[in-house]
Amino acid sequence: MHLVCMLKLALQKFPQRIVFLQLFHLVSISKRGDVIPAVEEVIEKGKILSPFKIIKICPSCNHELFIEGAHLFCMNDECPKRLLGTLQYFVSRGQMDIESLGDKTLEFLFDKGFIKYINEFMV
Numbered sequence: 001m002h003l004v005c006m007l008k009l010a011l012q013k014f015p016q017r018i019v020f021l022q023l024f025h026l027v028s029i030s031k032r033g034d035v036i037p038a039v040e041e042v043i044e045k046g047k048i049l050s051p052f053k054i055i056k057i058c059p060s061c062n063h064e065l066f067i068e069g070a071h072l073f074c075m076n077d078e079c080p081k082r083l084l085g086t087l088q089y090f091v092s093r094g095q096m097d098i099e100s101l102g103d104k105t106l107e108f109l110f111d112k113g114f115i116k117y118i119n120e121f122m123v
């Protein structure tokens with residue numbers, strides 16, 4: 001299957017093999033079981049734009065990021081985005097399934113300092 005890339009960029013198999021998709025690149029893709037299709041090759045290059053730079057510092061807490069597989073992780077246990085993400089996962093469907101605590105409500109409570117850690121649910 002061929003696809004003309006209409007997005008500015010995407011990463012595939014980061015960081016072992018990085019494929020930079022630029023605007024109007026014609027690429028060959030295949031489905032390998034992931035949600036995001038695998039980019040097999042760039043068939044025809046489009047307009048060259050500025051190269052994508054992998055961030056090394058967490059935009060939330062300025063802590064150095066750790067690369068594992070295709071993911072970047074902030075290793076700061078007190079990182080606000082990590083703490084909020086942990087809370088959002090905890091209340092989500094398939095976990096505690098607390099329907100009255102959606103992401104926006106949880107974010108509001110977190111930002112106001114009403115809740116920060118999971119154990120604060122256990123009162």
Ligand SMILES: [Zn+2]
Pocket residue numbers: 058059060061062063074075076079080081082
């Ligand atoms: Zn962080």
